[in-house]
Amino acid sequence: MKVEARLLLIIAVFFFGLTIIYGLWSKGEAAGTVMLAASGLLALVPGSYYLWWSKRMDPRAEDNPSANPSDGSGVIGAFPNGSVWPFVFGLGATLTGLAFVYGTWTALLGIGLAVVAMIGVAVESRRGGYV
Amino acid sequence: MAVITQEQVIAHEPEHEEHAEPTGILKWITSTDHKVIGMSYTITSLVFFVIAGILGELIRIQLSHPAMHFVTQEQYNELFTMHGSLMIYLFAGPFAFGGLANFIVPLQVGAPDMAFPRLNALSYWLYLGGSITMVMGALTTGGAADFGWVAYAPLSNAINSPGAGADMWIIALILTGFSAIFTGVNLVTTIFYLRAPGLTMFRIPIFTWNMLVTGILILIVFPVLTSALIMLYCDRHFGTHIFEIGTSPATTGSPLLWQHLFWFWGHPEVYILALPYFGIITEVIPVFSKKPIFGYKGMVAATIAIAGLSTGVWAHHMFTTGAVLLPYFSIASYAIAVPTGIKFFNWIGTMWRGKIEYKTPMLYAVGFLVIFLIGGLSGVLLASPPIDFATHDTYFVVAHFHNVMFGTAILGGFAGVFYWYPKATGKMYRESLGKASFWFLVIGFCLTFLPMYKLGLDGMPRRIATYSSASGFATLNEISSFGAWIIAIGVLLIVINLIYSYVVPIPAGDNPWDGHTLEWFTTSPPPHHNFYKLPKIRSERPVWDFNHPEHSVIDRPHLNGAANGKLNGVTSKTITKEKDHES
Amino acid sequence: MGIKKLLSTLKNPLLLLMFLVFITGCNLPTFGAFKGATSQARDEEKLWAGMVIAAIVVGIIVWALIFWSAFRYKRKKGDDSIPRQFTHHNIIEIIYTVIPIIIVLVVFGFTYVTENEITALKKDPALQVHIVAFQWGWEFHYYNYEGHKVNATVIGNYNAPPVAPMPAGQTIQVWLTSNDVVHGFYVPKFNFSRYAQPGFNNYFDLNILKPGIYPGRCTQLCGVYHTQMKFTINAETPSEFGKWLTEHSKG
Numbered sequence: 028m029k030v031e032a033r034l035l036l037i038i039a040v041f042f043f044g045l046t047i048i049y050g051l052w053s054k055g056e057a058a059g060t061v062m063l064a065a066s067g068l069l070a071l072v073p074g075s076y077y078l079w080w081s082k083r084m085d086p087r088a089e090d091n092p093s094a095n096p097s098d099g100s101g102v103i104g105a106f107p108n109g110s111v112w113p114f115v116f117g118l119g120a121t122l123t124g125l126a127f128v129y130g131t132w133t134a135l136l137g138i139g140l141a142v143v144a145m146i147g148v149a150v151e152s153r154r155g156g157y158v
Numbered sequence: 159m160a161v162i163t164q165e166q167v168i169a170h171e172p173e174h175e176e177h178a179e180p181t182g183i184l185k186w187i188t189s190t191d192h193k194v195i196g197m198s199y200t201i202t203s204l205v206f207f208v209i210a211g212i213l214g215e216l217i218r219i220q221l222s223h224p225a226m227h228f229v230t231q232e233q234y235n236e237l238f239t240m241h242g243s244l245m246i247y248l249f250a251g252p253f254a255f256g257g258l259a260n261f262i263v264p265l266q267v268g269a270p271d272m273a274f275p276r277l278n279a280l281s282y283w284l285y286l287g288g289s290i291t292m293v294m295g296a297l298t299t300g301g302a303a304d305f306g307w308v309a310y311a312p313l314s315n316a317i318n319s320p321g322a323g324a325d326m327w328i329i330a331l332i333l334t335g336f337s338a339i340f341t342g343v344n345l346v347t348t349i350f351y352l353r354a355p356g357l358t359m360f361r362i363p364i365f366t367w368n369m370l371v372t373g374i375l376i377l378i379v380f381p382v383l384t385s386a387l388i389m390l391y392c393d394r395h396f397g398t399h400i401f402e403i404g405t406s407p408a409t410t411g412s413p414l415l416w417q418h419l420f421w422f423w424g425h426p427e428v429y430i431l432a433l434p435y436f437g438i439i440t441e442v443i444p445v446f447s448k449k450p451i452f453g454y455k456g457m458v459a460a461t462i463a464i465a466g467l468s469t470g471v472w473a474h475h476m477f478t479t480g481a482v483l484l485p486y487f488s489i490a491s492y493a494i495a496v497p498t499g500i501k502f503f504n505w506i507g508t509m510w511r512g513k514i515e516y517k518t519p520m521l522y523a524v525g526f527l528v529i530f531l532i533g534g535l536s537g538v539l540l541a542s543p544p545i546d547f548a549t550h551d552t553y554f555v556v557a558h559f560h561n562v563m564f565g566t567a568i569l570g571g572f573a574g575v576f577y578w579y580p581k582a583t584g585k586m587y588r589e590s591l592g593k594a595s596f597w598f599l600v601i602g603f604c605l606t607f608l609p610m611y612k613l614g615l616d617g618m619p620r621r622i623a624t625y626s627s628a629s630g631f632a633t634l635n636e637i638s639s640f641g642a643w644i645i646a647i648g649v650l651l652i653v654i655n656l657i658y659s660y661v662v663p664i665p666a667g668d669n670p671w672d673g674h675t676l677e678w679f680t681t682s683p684p685p686h687h688n689f690y691k692l693p694k695i696r697s698e699r700p701v702w703d704f705n706h707p708e709h710s711v712i713d714r715p716h717l718n719g720a721a722n723g724k725l726n727g728v729t730s731k732t733i734t735k736e737k738d739h740e741s
Numbered sequence: 742m743g744i745k746k747l748l749s750t751l752k753n754p755l756l757l758l759m760f761l762v763f764i765t766g767c768n769l770p771t772f773g774a775f776k777g778a779t780s781q782a783r784d785e786e787k788l789w790a791g792m793v794i795a796a797i798v799v800g801i802i803v804w805a806l807i808f809w810s811a812f813r814y815k816r817k818k819g820d821d822s823i824p825r826q827f828t829h830h831n832i833i834e835i836i837y838t839v840i841p842i843i844i845v846l847v848v849f850g851f852t853y854v855t856e857n858e859i860t861a862l863k864k865d866p867a868l869q870v871h872i873v874a875f876q877w878g879w880e881f882h883y884y885n886y887e888g889h890k891v892n893a894t895v896i897g898n899y900n901a902p903p904v905a906p907m908p909a910g911q912t913i914q915v916w917l918t919s920n921d922v923v924h925g926f927y928v929p930k931f932n933f934s935r936y937a938q939p940g941f942n943n944y945f946d947l948n949i950l951k952p953g954i955y956p957g958r959c960t961q962l963c964g965v966y967h968t969q970m971k972f973t974i975n976a977e978t979p980s981e982f983g984k985w986l987t988e989h990s991k992g
Contacts, residue, residue: 028350031350037462038462038466049483052486056482058415059422063469069377069378070374089355090359091355092358094355095356096356096693104352106190107190109185109189110276110279112276113283114188117280121283127329127395310923310962312921312922313963403939413941448824449824449827450826480936484860485849485852488853489849492848492849496845499837500838502803503833503834506806507830507833509810509814511814513817528807535799538792542848544784544788544852544855544856545785545789545792547785547859547935551934551960615775617929617930619960620960623968709823709826
């Protein structure tokens with residue numbers, strides 16, 4: 028995990044450096060300075076977490092340059108075969124978006140579908156299969 | 159839901175009910191398989207590419223002669239707004255990170271799927287919903303959005319653009335923006351967490367590196383666009399004055415703020431569009447030159463440098479506002495030429511002393527090198543504020559960005575399509591049609607867009623519906639409009655090729671190109687959850703090492719600095735006799 | 742490796758030569774651009790010519806490398822051998838990193854000097870004019886000439902574009918604003934454009950070299966009649982301009 032941590036932290040340092048250079052040179056142009064500082068924070072948060080965790084985690088097979096395919100045996104993760112809920116949620120989100128153009132009535136339908144989809148996804152994850 | 163364990167690695171036999179994939183129409187609606195989603199994205203984005211191309215043809219018809227009245231002024235404004243919006247928001251981005259990356263990245267890292275398959279599917283549905291919303295804007299009374307794909311305030315506010323078409327455009331982009339953000343999350347997580355054993359970060363293919371950096375860029379900048387769009391909607395409907403001059407100093411905002419926010423997203427966006435296609439070129443050239451990529455670490459560093467610098471140069475789109483720090487944005491924009499040059503020299507270095515096979519993907523890749531170079535150099539010219547004062551918002555800029563976008567998205571994108579078509583479908587495309595389409599595209603490009611450089615220098619501004627015969631713009635515009643038909647024929651040949659090769663198939667085999675990276679180790683098309691087995695991975699070319707052990711670094715630790723994944727140059731003079739096929 | 746190394750080292754002295762040529766003010770071709778009708782435009786045109794030459798040199802070298810590798814290393818029929826699998830070459834990689842950095846710094850130096858010349862504002866310009874852009878026309882309001890307050894206005898729109906007289910050979914300081922949306926004040930023969938933005942004051946100087954007719958137009962999309970939002974600058978000698986101003990100035 029060390030390479031990933033280093034990558035994100037280099038990005039964070041880069042953005043903070045750029046914030047200082049740009050902020051001083053432009054005499055505090057507000058929009059750019061804020062956006063650059065925020066970008067630095069965006070990289071700093073996961074980067075520092077990865078750095079902290081990489082020192083405590085068990086070594087992973089994918090970080091070991093001499094690993095064999097059997098070294099990665101065990102559970103990789105849970106991968107759904109198929110789920111209708113992304114479609115339902117997408118439909119709900121689109122209808123909710125359209126409510127901002129056509130009026131609140133599409134939002135009722137849209138938010139309803141989105142809520143149903145969120146419940147469906149949660150139940151699906153618990154049950155481990157089609158709902 | 160299948161819990162995947164490594165011994166299966168990871169493909170499924172269809173008899174197991176819980177592992178069965180949905181079929182038929184249900185497959186396209188419920189599948190969370192990254193390959194199905196990637197295919198949906200690719201087909202949908204290509205449909206929008208064709209629609210946007212037709213809009214482009216209409217623009218060129220209107221501009222083919224002086225004082226044409228093919229469309230009205232209002233319709234013309236809608237035409238170029240929708241042409242640009244469809245091409246950038248609905249084609250180039252989704253095609254790269256939704257279509258090609260979705261399909262290929264899990265295969266290249268040896269994973270069974272993306273890290274969050276249902277989120278991946280949601281990305282596609284948000285994209286489809288958003289794109290249909292944008293196009294539906296054309297059916298509203300006021301017509302589609304007509305303020306340019308950049309929607310500068312205050313032109314895009316409620317007074318100047320009152321129609322529902324504009325609101326549909328805004329909502330559509332918020333939806334597709336979230337789609338992109340979720341894809342970015344998926345890409346970064348998959349690449350960080352789902353790599354195969356032995357596939358360290360400095361052994362992943364350069365396409366995957368580029369997609370990782372693209373994913374990080376998406377996460378940094380798309381929220382800025384989404385926020386700006388929400389603010390624009392508030393200005394239009396909730397009485398705020400964020401981007402416009404209000405009635406009193408206390409309620410006054412700034413049109414400049416829209417430009418800062420938009421371009422902070424907008425410039426990294428063009429690199430979000432370009433980096434995946436650079437990655438494709440970096441996959442195609444080594445395979446067809448039969449050599450490893452030259453300067454792998456340099457490529458990684460260059461990609462990160464390009465992405466980093468791109469976030470710091472947004473205001474080079476604002477040089478003529480008189481409100482931005484010219485020297486800072488100028489030198490930072492020039493600086494991007496350095497890592498881009500490194501990439502170019504590394505691509506040339508890969509071809510150097512190789513044995514180049516000119517199949518269609520390689521032809522497109524070399525075409526990219528030649529065409530993109532012109533666009534890149536014109537970009538360096540534009541990075542100079544004095545030159546930008548003279549050329550900003552003229553056809554010089556139009557020529558520049560079509561030059562780079564054509565080079566990357568069209569030549570690079572179709573290089574990728576032809577390269578991975580056999581892997582995705584198990585069928586081989588028709589080589590002669592592929593080569594013919596290349597020549598039509600390149601000749602069409604030159605005729606259509608190279609004259610625009612001169613038109614810009616002659617003083618023809620962007621976004622004008624027509625021009626007078628006295629202006630002197632007529633001849634070059636006629637040539638340009640003629641060239642557009644040549645491009646159209648090229649695109650038609652590609653579409654025919656892709657469809658015909660599917661319905662009248664020639665089997666392609668698992669590895670028709672002697673490819674280097676993990677996707678070529680599995681079947682064509684790959685099974686559900688991708689791999690029956692994985693090879694031993696000791697370099698960034700595990701499949702090459704497997705197939706050509708005498709030209710590889712496997713099991714020769716004294717040659718590859720195995721402890722930290724470093725690569726040394728391996729020459730055929732230092733061959734030893736170990737052959738290791740264990741997987 | 743020999744050819745690549747040779748060409749990369751050639752690049753640097755060639756570029757230095759090109760820039761030496763342009764700073765001596767040699768008569769360079771304009772490469773398609775206007776020679777420039779203002780002194781600021783002439784500065785811009787010199788930088789343009791120098792940078793185009795640099796771009797052409799870089800382009801030819803890189804294209805030569807591309808076409809050479811593309812043709813020379815094509816696989817010959819029947820040759821199925823595998824080429825030498827080299828992965829990097831530290832010295833060459835350093836060369837093609839360092840040389841572009843040097844080029845960028847040199848180019849930036851010239852750019853910085855030129856942009857300061859173009860954006861410089863004279864302390865006591867001969868003419869001060871307030872140009873207001875609106876949907877869809879232009880208003881030129883002359884308010885100060887040669888130290889005296891004046892009050893003359895030229896206004897026109899897309900039905901009848903304005904013709905604005907200006908004095909040639911004197912410094913004109915423009916104050917540019919907009920009444921509604923963002924417009925672009927663009928005069929092609931001046932190699933110059935600047936946004937007119939609501940709520941923002943833009944200032945720039947123009948030193949028109951010779952009397953003449955200089956058409957201009959709007960370059961930032963501003964609505965339905967953006968295409969027709971034109972104007973003309975009619976540069977006259979200072980005496981002719983002074984006469985016009987006296988005739989048209991109110992109060």
